[in-house]
Amino acid sequence: MKERSFIMVKPDGMQKRIVGEIISRFEQRGFLLVGARLLRISPELARQHYAEHVDKVFYPSLEQFITGGSVLAMVWEGEGIVAIARAMMGPTDAAQAPSGTIRGDFASSKSFNIIHGSDSPASAEREIALFFKSAELL
Numbered sequence: 001m002k003e004r005s006f007i008m009v010k011p012d013g014m015q016k017r018i019v020g021e022i023i024s025r026f027e028q029r030g031f032l033l034v035g036a037r038l039l040r041i042s043p044e045l046a047r048q049h050y051a052e053h054v055d056k057v058f059y060p061s062l063e064q065f066i067t068g069g070s071v072l073a074m075v076w077e078g079e080g081i082v083a084i085a086r087a088m089m090g091p092t093d094a095a096q097a098p099s100g101t102i103r104g105d106f107a108s109s110k111s112f113n114i115i116h117g118s119d120s121p122a123s124a125e126r127e128i129a130l131f132f133k134s135a136e137l138l
């Protein structure tokens, strides 16, 4: 099976009405959308998704943010998608993100940074399983 990544438009990206722009960028890059779901993340799912961060000082505000509005959860497929998506997104702190990256073009905060993308193929597998049943993916 080809490489897949879990990509999610966060509540701030939904509010900014840039879902189409974000999808376009992945399509232009030649990646294939194999799953998509609009949802409101529960506190429990937030804790699972951000398991590595639950003990960090910023976690309470991260949970409030990520559960505070709807998100678009997606699975994208293609050669090298995990690393390429991270490059397309730019660094976590959008203030450091170059123009031309999604975060660099649409965000300026370390907390409210528009988009999530898996940081490794193993993370991608774990995150995809949290949000999708295998029958929901093409």
Ligand code: UDP
Pocket: 053, 058, 061, 062, 091, 092, 110, 111, 112, 113, 115, 116, 117, 119
């Ligand atoms: N985050 C935050 N404050 C921080 C670090 C991270 O609010 O000091 C949030 C931010 O939304 C980030 C998410 O927690 O995207 C996950 O952090 P991570 O370091 O995994 O960054 P990412 O993988 O999203 O670039």
Ligand code: MG
Pocket: 119
């Ligand atoms: Mg991360």
